Amino acid sequence: IVIVIIAVVLGLTLRQNKSEFESTFLSGCEKFNQYDCKKLWGVFQQAYVDKDPCKVPVEAYDPLIAAAPFKPQCNKTMFWSKTKDVVHGFTEKRKDCFVTLEDTLLGSVLDGLTWCGKEGSNDTFTSGCPGWSECENNPVRSFWICASAAFADVACGDVTAMLNGSINTPFNPTSIFASVEVPRFNASRVKKLNVVVVIQKNNISNCNHSSLKNLTQALDTGITYGCKDVSESRIQECGAKPEIACGACW
Ligand code: APR
Numbered sequence: 535i536v537i538v539i540i541a542v543v544l545g546l547t548l549r550q551n552k553s554e555f556e557s558t559f560l561s562g563c564e565k566f567n568q569y570d571c572k573k574l575w576g577v578f579q580q581a582y583v584d585k586d587p588c589k590v591p592v593e594a595y596d597p598l599i600a601a602a603p604f605k606p607q608c609n610k611t612m613f614w615s616k617t618k619d620v621v622h623g624f625t626e627k628r629k630d631c632f633v634t635l636e637d638t639l640l641g642s643v644l645d646g647l648t649w650c651g652k653e654g655s656n657d658t659f660t661s662g663c664p665g666w667s668e669c670e671n672n673p674v675r676s677f678w679i680c681a682s683a684a685f686a687d688v689a690c691g692d693v694t695a696m697l698n699g700s701i702n703t704p705f706n707p708t709s710i711f712a713s714v715e716v717p718r719f720n721a722s723r724v725k726k727l728n729v730v731v732v733i734q735k736n737n738i739s740n741c742n743h744s745s746l747k748n749l750t751q752a753l754d755t756g757i758t759y760g761c762k763d764v765s766e767s768r769i770q771e772c773g774a775k776p777e778i779a780c781g782a783c784w
Pocket of ligand 1: 634
């Protein structure tokens with residue numbers, strides 16, 4: 535009887551999580567009032583429900599991306615690696631200058647969330663899901679790889695990437711930026727990559743770092759490369775002062 539009670543309580547908790555996750559998805563989606571959010575939720579769920587949470591391939595999210603495609607925003611696309619807080623603190627105030635994946639509908643709705651399904655169930659679970667590196671084909675990791683690839687596919691004109699000058703390897707081959715996004719920059723669409731290395735007080739890297747040489751070598755021939763060391767305080771100043779022109783931030 536104890537086991538039955540535990541099972542029922544656990545079942546109810548997981549159900550509640552499900553509806554809470556669905557409401558989070560819908561309310562995040564509705565802020566964009568441009569899409570049929572209930573339909574998107576249905577398409578999203580199809581990617582992972584009733585599946586082993588370690589067997590959700592990247593392509594499972596293709597229908598979702600097709601239902602809410604990324605609009606090309608030439609000269610405004612912003613990529614980043616290990617600079618999440620700085621970059622989003624900036625782009626949330628200067629939407630006139632740059633757009634990150636997490637400023638788009640799908641990116642903003644799912645940023646920071648964990649979800650997975652389970653074989654034999656149509657529910658969405660938010661606990662007991664595999665961690666980012668626990669298995670390769672987990673629902674969260676596959677979503678971010680699929681979305682990042684699609685976001686990089688539509689990048690055009692001058693694109694920007696904010697990298698971190700306070701770590702050993704600002705351009706890390708295992709990052710999504712290096713492994714998924716850079717390889718998809720296409721010279722027929724992308725003219726130039728402007729790297730911004732965010733410099734904090736105790737920086738250990740800058741534009742001269744050897745890993746950035748690998749970045750220039752990974753770029754499609756025909757894409758110009760530029761790099762600037764920019765202090766975190768200057769980025770914050772540009773975020774706080776809308777009168778500074780986007781092109782004059784750094
Ligand atoms: N555990 C959990 N989440 C992770 C992990 C991990 N080990 N690694 C990456 N992520 C997810 C998190 O959501 C994290 O905020 O990817 C995000 C970015 O990770 P970083 O290592 O900082 O950077 P990178 O892997 O280069 O990805 C950033 O991908 O999200 C897109 O367009 C975006 O250009 C950006 C790039």
